[in-house]
Amino acid sequence: MAYLRALLLPFSLLYGLAIWIRNRLYDWGWMKVTAFEKPVIVVGNLAVGGTGKSPMTEYLIQLLSPHYKVATLSRGYGRKTRGFLAVKADDNPATSGDEPLQFKRKFPYITVAVCESRVAGVKRLIAEGHEVILLDDAYQHRALRPGLAILLFDYQSVDKPKWLLPAGNYRDHFSERRRADLIIVSKAPMFSDENKKIKLRHLLGEKRNVPVLFSAIGYRQLTPLRPHPEMPGAILEADLSVLLLLGIANPAPLHEYIAANTGEVVELRFSDHHSYTPADVQNLIRRFGEIANPHKLIVTTEKDAQRLLIPSLVNLLADLPIYVIPIQVVFDPPDERLFQQTVLTYCREALATG
Template sequence: MKKLSFILAPFTIIYGVIVATRNLLFDLKILPNIMPQIPSIGIGNLNVGGTGKSVLVDYLITYFKQKKTPFVISRGYKRKTRGVIIANDKSSALTIGDEPYQFFSKHKIGVIVCENRKDGLNILMQKNLKPDVIIFDDLMQHRYVTPHCLVITTSFNQIFFDDHLLPLGRLREHTTQVKRANIILVTKCPNDISLKDQLQIKHRINPQSYQKIFFTKLVYGKDIINKKNKKSLTKLKFPFLLITGIANSDHLVSFLKSKSLNFEHLKYSNHHNFGLSDTKKIKQKMQSQIVLTTEKDFGRLEPFFNSNELFYLPIEMRFFTKKKEDEFILFLKKNIRIV
């Protein structure tokens, strides 16, 4: 391990210089950026994947669509298309990416995917779509757009201050860039997180006067579902096959094991585009079993299975108290200047 660290260290230094120089150019306004005229929220992270960004986006959509018209602009990572695309009824996980497809199909809201978020913003304005709030997914490294409020997510088990820059660690940005955030969300916390742990984390992050830190947990549904059927999770008497293509499946696996469920886990890389060879292998293993997956993976696997075979386990982000949730919403609205 020490030998590997020694080999990777020079590349980490080079990467750090490149990233620091790029950020400096934006800070000095040498590289241009714009702030949308419409209230906007940027979701991002310092680490590579697995920090709960998509669950947060889903939470924000669910909240705002009660009384407002939210709109999501995303890169559409690992889609098979290029350029700016407005999601429509013919869209799929392949054409707009798994996460944007999940947001569009689940919530029936406006979604634009584009490599350059600035281009997506321009199209939104040209089409005169007029949402009440724009949610930019995975915006931390895309500095050509500055949102009214930047929310950074960091997982409880992999908080950014204990990590290193790529390729030695999993940081895409230096930890000093946390200064750009208005809100720091510590996600995937254990249900029994203590006040002492929270205070220690806050102390190490050392937020500025304009920043607030909140703690959240993941809550799984009681039923596994698809577009036509649902089954009680605790009543799964037979072994099933768990398929994941997410950055970190440990939390999900631990939850299922805590329910004493009998399953085999096939783990794929994050945003893996499933093909015929993958599904052939899966079907050979499943035999008469059902296949359980994540909501994000469901959109990529759905074309290969019927409604009796493939299910996903819903998941949502929750705060530990209603008071903290209200405080989060109030602070968020204050930053984006929306009532």
């Protein structure tokens, strides 16, 4: 791995130079930046995937939607459509992308939209009367200036070397954290080491007055992929065998959670945003059949579920006990109070002056 990293390092240096120049062009005003009077909140990261942007966006939806007309906007990674699209619950991932579809199915009462141009998308949503716009994965979209930028770092990797692509997994310079208004260390253990928290707050916040907060992932009750009278709710038990079906960027926390609460975990892993095929399902059936324990089931994520619930796969999956494990962001109470206060105050003040 170290040898491969060394071979890729010259490309990382070139990539880093290009990103640095691009950022400076925006900072110096040589490239156009658009700001908005309405509240625009960006959730993003500096690394590639796996920091929990989607659960954080869902947390914001639940926090803000009781008070404001909320819309989410993202690029719609993996979709085969172009331009602005309002996502519908009966869409498929090829139309809207898997994460926007997940948002719409979980929160049908809000507007979920996708658009390559975040500026054009925000303008349209504001024109349609939306009061707060949440942008999922738009920290690097410098053509838009957010009113509040929330930057996420993964607890397990934030203090490790920060190599840029392709030698590493950082897509922007670590120094660009200076643009954040809130920094969240995500996927922290429920009872994090206080000394490490102090170290990470110093590393991420430096001497700037930027809050560095900590959040964990909370796992909720398993639910059937498709409701069925012969598939009641399931619980994780010590004598249970689980086949984990995963197509996400960072499956380690989920694997650890399942392993800690069951007797056996078999993982069938694909790349992030993988589009499942009938051949994949046949492989899943074979792997599941190889598990000797009769007390067994299949567990997948909410994001994977969107890519499984497509017409070409539904019949193939009909007889499999597939369960989805929803996740949610969990803050320490003091951090949660500060987070909610910061977000709600920003929205209230932006709408009062906008």
